[in-house]
Amino acid sequence: MVSIPFTGRVAIVTGGASGIGAALVRALASAGASVVIADLDEAGGRAVGRETGAETAVVDVTDARAVAGLIDRVVSEHGALDLMFNNAGIAIAGTVDELTLDHWDRVIDVNLRGVVHGVHAAYPVMLRQGSGHIVNTASLAGLLPGPGLAPYAAVKHAVVGLSLSLRAEAAGHGVMVSAVCPGFIDTPLLDRVNPGLPQTEAGANAAALVRTLGKLYQPDLLARDVLRGVARNQALIVAPASARVAWRMARYAPSFTMRTIISGIRKRERARAAAGGAAATDGAAGGAGRDAAEVTEDTTASA
Numbered sequence: 001m002v003s004i005p006f007t008g009r010v011a012i013v014t015g016g017a018s019g020i021g022a023a024l025v026r027a028l029a030s031a032g033a034s035v036v037i038a039d040l041d042e043a044g045g046r047a048v049g050r051e052t053g054a055e056t057a058v059v060d061v062t063d064a065r066a067v068a069g070l071i072d073r074v075v076s077e078h079g080a081l082d083l084m085f086n087n088a089g090i091a092i093a094g095t096v097d098e099l100t101l102d103h104w105d106r107v108i109d110v111n112l113r114g115v116v117h118g119v120h121a122a123y124p125v126m127l128r129q130g131s132g133h134i135v136n137t138a139s140l141a142g143l144l145p146g147p148g149l150a151p152y153a154a155v156k157h158a159v160v161g162l163s164l165s166l167r168a169e170a171a172g173h174g175v176m177v178s179a180v181c182p183g184f185i186d187t188p189l190l191d192r193v194n195p196g197l198p199q200t201e202a203g204a205n206a207a208a209l210v211r212t213l214g215k216l217y218q219p220d221l222l223a224r225d226v227l228r229g230v231a232r233n234q235a236l237i238v239a240p241a242s243a244r245v246a247w248r249m250a251r252y253a254p255s256f257t258m259r260t261i262i263s264g265i266r267k268r269e270r271a272r273a274a275a276g277g278a279a280a281t282d283g284a285a286g287g288a289g290r291d292a293a294e295v296t297e298d299t300t301a302s303a
């Protein structure tokens with residue numbers, strides 16, 4: 001466990017009923033924090049709450065008033081808000097030509113506006129306190145090109161931009177801001193791509209495609225990395241190690257990274273055509289995942 005005293009800290013985790021959020025709730029609770037889970041999923045939130053002692057609130061992060069209301073209540077009941085994890089999110093996958101504006105609107109509403117709502121309500125509280133840490137869950141797709149994931153990647157890049165900009169603004173006021181950029185993590189998200197929206201081939205096959213990459217990183221390990229990154233006040237918390245390799249390569253060799261990604265897509269299109277696939281619309285989430293993996297492998301191989 002990390003050395004920062006999370007004991008007695010008051011934390012809200014949006015999306016805390018499942019996956020990465022639930023793992024953050026477990027890690028924070030076992031480090032002694034008072035945790036409030038904010039999630040749409042009442043039953044899931046209660047289950048994690050029973051297990052960890054966390055409070056639960058049914059909140060839709062797309063509803064700015066509901067998010068602000070929760071933060072007001074937590075501050076008045078606990079006397080402070082020390083940690084705001086804006087983590088709730090959904091996955092959208094498909095090529096730009098097949099995705100509808102509803103796909104775009106939904107991912108902007110949940111994954112970007114949801115974070116904005118949390119920031120907008122929590123930051124003034126932390127400014128008044130002169131302390132606090134906002135931790136926004138972005139993605140490795142917020143640092144790299146994400147073919148087949150364009151709306152998701154666009155929004156995650158926005159979350160990274162928001163977080164780094166606010167980090168600079170907040171630095172003189174005692175408030176810290178970090179963005180978490182995980183590679184693929186083994187959570188139910190991968191099995192519910194394009195939720196409530198027209199399904200795409202990539203969305204339907206995302207979990208299977210991603211799992212062809214091998215054993216996925218587990219959410220409890222990511223939560224450990226995140227708390228360590230928060231304790232160190234890292235601007236970007238990128239994990240696992242393969243994601244850090246891909247990120248470094250995209251920063252230091254962007255043209256090579258782009259060429260590697262494009263050649264990966266072409267290779268799969270040719271394989272599909274050879275296998276009798278009609279249109280070469282490759283598996284988006286898996287495609288992007290394999291691109292990142294290929295980038296990683298290439299980098300590792302050349303290291």
Ligand SMILES: NC(=O)c1ccc[n+]([C@@H]2O[C@H](COP(=O)([O-])OP(=O)(O)OC[C@H]3O[C@@H](n4cnc5c(N)ncnc54)[C@H](O)[C@@H]3O)[C@@H](O)[C@H]2O)c1
Nearest residue numbers: 015017018019020039040060061088089139184185187189
């Ligand atoms: N799993 C991955 O591979 C991965 C990789 C990079 C980033 N992420 C990001 O991590 C975050 C958590 O994802 P996860 O993998 O744990 O997914 P998950 O599906 O396991 O959990 C997401 C949680 O968010 C909640 N949620 C969704 N919409 C909501 C809303 N409008 N209001 C409140 N709660 C809502 C869901 O009910 C769920 O409990 C997301 O922002 C996701 O984009 C995930």
